Amino acid sequence: MNMISETRQKSLLYLENVSVSFDGFKALNSLSFVVEPGELRAIIGPNGAGKTTMMDIITGKTRPDTGTVLFEDTIDLTKKDEADIAQLGIGRKFQKPTVFESHTVWDNLELALNRSRGVFATLFYTLSPEDKARIGEILETIRLTHRSQEYAANLSHGQKQWLEIGMLLAQEPKLLLVDEPVAGMTDAETAETAVLLKEIAKTRSVVVVEHDMGFIRELGVKVTCLAEGSVLAEGSIDFVSNDPKVIENYLGR
Amino acid sequence: MISGFVFRALEGRIVTAVGIILAIGILVPALNLLTPADSALHIPTYVMSLFGKYLCYALLALALDLVWGYCGILSLGHGAFFALGGYAMGMYLMRQIGPRGVYGNPILPDFMVFLNYKELPWFWHGFDWFIFAMAMVIVVPGLLAFIFGWFAFRSRVNGVYLSIITQAMTYALLLAFFRNDMGFGGNNGLTDFKDILGFSVQADGTRAVLFFMSALMLSLCLILASAIVRSKFGKVLVGVRDAESRVRFLGFRVENIKLFTFVVSAMMAGIAGALFVPQVGIINPGEFAPANSIEVVVWTAVGGRGTLIGPIIGAILVNGGKSFFTGAFPEIWLFALGGLFIAVTLFLPKGIVGTIQHGFKARKALKAAADAEKGRGDATTVAQAQAAE
Ligand SMILES: Nc1ncnc2c1ncn2[C@@H]1O[C@H](COP(=O)(O)OP(=O)(O)O)[C@@H](O)[C@H]1O
Numbered sequence: 001m002n003m004i005s006e007t008r009q010k011s012l013l014y015l016e017n018v019s020v021s022f023d024g025f026k027a028l029n030s031l032s033f034v035v036e037p038g039e040l041r042a043i044i045g046p047n048g049a050g051k052t053t054m055m056d057i058i059t060g061k062t063r064p065d066t067g068t069v070l071f072e073d074t075i076d077l078t079k080k081d082e083a084d085i086a087q088l089g090i091g092r093k094f095q096k097p098t099v100f101e102s103h104t105v106w107d108n109l110e111l112a113l114n115r116s117r118g119v120f121a122t123l124f125y126t127l128s129p130e131d132k133a134r135i136g137e138i139l140e141t142i143r144l145t146h147r148s149q150e151y152a153a154n155l156s157h158g159q160k161q162w163l164e165i166g167m168l169l170a171q172e173p174k175l176l177l178v179d180e181p182v183a184g185m186t187d188a189e190t191a192e193t194a195v196l197l198k199e200i201a202k203t204r205s206v207v208v209v210e211h212d213m214g215f216i217r218e219l220g221v222k223v224t225c226l227a228e229g230s231v232l233a234e235g236s237i238d239f240v241s242n243d244p245k246v247i248e249n250y251l252g253r
Numbered sequence: 254m255i256s257g258f259v260f261r262a263l264e265g266r267i268v269t270a271v272g273i274i275l276a277i278g279i280l281v282p283a284l285n286l287l288t289p290a291d292s293a294l295h296i297p298t299y300v301m302s303l304f305g306k307y308l309c310y311a312l313l314a315l316a317l318d319l320v321w322g323y324c325g326i327l328s329l330g331h332g333a334f335f336a337l338g339g340y341a342m343g344m345y346l347m348r349q350i351g352p353r354g355v356y357g358n359p360i361l362p363d364f365m366v367f368l369n370y371k372e373l374p375w376f377w378h379g380f381d382w383f384i385f386a387m388a389m390v391i392v393v394p395g396l397l398a399f400i401f402g403w404f405a406f407r408s409r410v411n412g413v414y415l416s417i418i419t420q421a422m423t424y425a426l427l428l429a430f431f432r433n434d435m436g437f438g439g440n441n442g443l444t445d446f447k448d449i450l451g452f453s454v455q456a457d458g459t460r461a462v463l464f465f466m467s468a469l470m471l472s473l474c475l476i477l478a479s480a481i482v483r484s485k486f487g488k489v490l491v492g493v494r495d496a497e498s499r500v501r502f503l504g505f506r507v508e509n510i511k512l513f514t515f516v517v518s519a520m521m522a523g524i525a526g527a528l529f530v531p532q533v534g535i536i537n538p539g540e541f542a543p544a545n546s547i548e549v550v551v552w553t554a555v556g557g558r559g560t561l562i563g564p565i566i567g568a569i570l571v572n573g574g575k576s577f578f579t580g581a582f583p584e585i586w587l588f589a590l591g592g593l594f595i596a597v598t599l600f601l602p603k604g605i606v607g608t609i610q611h612g613f614k615a616r617k618a619l620k621a622a623a624d625a626e627k628g629r630g631d632a633t634t635v636a637q638a639q640a641a642e
């Protein structure tokens with residue numbers, strides 16, 4: 001008995017047999033996928049494999065046709081919308097960096113801060129010393145302290161990516177979904193982003209979608225390879241990259 | 254909390270603008286009432302009422318800017334909220350006529366007697382009471398905006414589709430109010446007003462007070478709008494405009510944010526309509542015309558959307574131009590308006606005020622950069638200057 005309860009660990013995110021099609025095209029095909037609390041997981045796969053679609057389903061943007069999506073083993077995410085899911089503690093970084101360009105870096109973080117988000121709460125909100133300190137901390141983490149009063153529109157591409165990650169940190173999520181964070185980054189920025197994500201993953205679960213194999217290697221975590229809407233292989237980077245199916249479908253291309 | 258909300262609103266430029274508006278609100282009536290008719294300084298009553306009308310339009314444009322300039326909702330139906338506020342005021346004014354109508358009926362307005370109404374329709378009850386009528390001035394537009402917004406924002410109708418249904422909304426109301434059996438005077442609307450709170454609507458003194466009230470309400474709404482856009486809520490609003498999905502994935506309920514703003518804006522438009530009606534002396538279904546709502550968009554674009562002062566200046570300038578053109582060359586006004594809109598869109602996409610502010614910030618940035626080069630500026634001023642560009 002004891003053995004069983006120990007091996008059956010509580011999952012943070014649990015997807016089982018999730019399928020969704022767009023106009024008859026199966027973007028996800030019986031996808032099953034589990035993330036444990038505190039885990040940092042990398043997802044690879046060719047373009048069109050369904051990686052972004054999977055994130056859409058987890059965050060309530062897209063409803064699956066069939067399948068189970070559970071958060072913390074009990075909460076059915078298919079019944080909730082984006083705002084609910086964000087408030088449950090799932091943060092999401094888009095593939096294309098999405099920050100509020102006409103606000104300063106500081107204001108971007110202030111908006112993202114995990115405080116009451118109601119109409120009247122935000123109308124009468126005043127920045128408390130704790131909130132200031134928290135924003136200061138995040139600015140340090142994302143290496144943007146010196147640009148806090150800058151409009152986000154003026155940041156470099158890499159800095160926008162970091163700002164968006166910072167906004168997700170401000171949200172204090174339990175699970176962070178990060179879609180292609182190093183696309184378009186310089187090598188130095190890529191290396192720094194790997195450090196940043198590992199740092200972040202110390203206190204929460206993170207799922208990173210990425211094409212850059214060097215980056216994945218740097219992360220050094222369990223890898224899931226998706227293709228045509230389902231899992232092709234899962235395991236260490238060496239295990240996955242030696243899998244013949246993965247070589248044929250993805251690496252070999 | 255509340256004091257912080259109001260305090261934030263009173264940022265320098267807003268205080269100046271409110272000061273100017275209130276000064277005009279006092280000065281114009283004073284020059285009308287206190288100077289003899291042959292004095293060079295005298296402002297005739299018809300001019301005062303014309304300016305009063307511009308102030309109402311300015312408030313309408315401010316209301317539109319709150320949803321369009323800050324939240325990205327291009328409403329092409331704000332004329333409907335303005336007209337509804339106007340009708341609420343018109344109904345009060347009709348009830349004040351009492352037995353002085355042509356038919357001398359103490360209860361029924363003339364048009365009802367003419368149309369063989371036996372008794373006052375239920376929705377006319379209460380409008381003889383000023384406070385009730387003033388409440389309806391904001392409740393009716395607010396309620397329509399709430400119901401409309403509830404469905405539209407919940408079903409995530411966005412962009413051009415939303416603009417089209419707002420336009421359809423005002424058009425539907427236009428058709429409805431044209432009907433005699435709606436009980437709002439049909440085609441002719443409501444007119445021949447006698448008095449308001451016991452004072453003759455024609456009297457110079459009453460006109461002066463109405464003018465002042467227009468300036469006062471414009472000022473108060475400007476302060477409210479400023480408080481809203483400078484709060485954290487206002488920053489979220491701009492976030493919705495620029496990156497709606499980001500706001501959603503941060504956990505905000507975008508539909509509630511839009512709904513609140515749309516309702517507040519509709520109420521402001523209603524107040525503008527209510528002040529408009531006694532100054533022009535009539536409200537008819539023509540105010541619901543889709544073209545009216547589109548004109549408001551032009552004023553706002555000309556003045557500068559996404560700035561608070563811009564729509565006020567835009568409304569006054571364009572309507573001043575309209576008064577001049579329709580007097581001097583009536584046949585070319587619509588072409589002038591269309592040309593103005595195209596010119597502003599092409600050459601001044603930020604509008605007059607937006608362009609001036611932009612130029613101002615850029616100059617400050619240049620200066621800060623120059624200072625920094627001389628080694629006098631510290632890192633933060635440079636950062637701010639760059640941010641301002
Ligand atoms: N909303 C949508 N409507 C239609 N097709 C979609 C939609 N979202 C994704 N797809 C399709 O689903 C497939 C998977 O896309 P996506 O999840 O973006 O792939 P990836 O992120 O792995 O590159 C693609 O072929 C894409 O065209």
Ligand SMILES: [Mg+2]
Nearest residue numbers: 051052053095
């Ligand atoms: Mg993708």
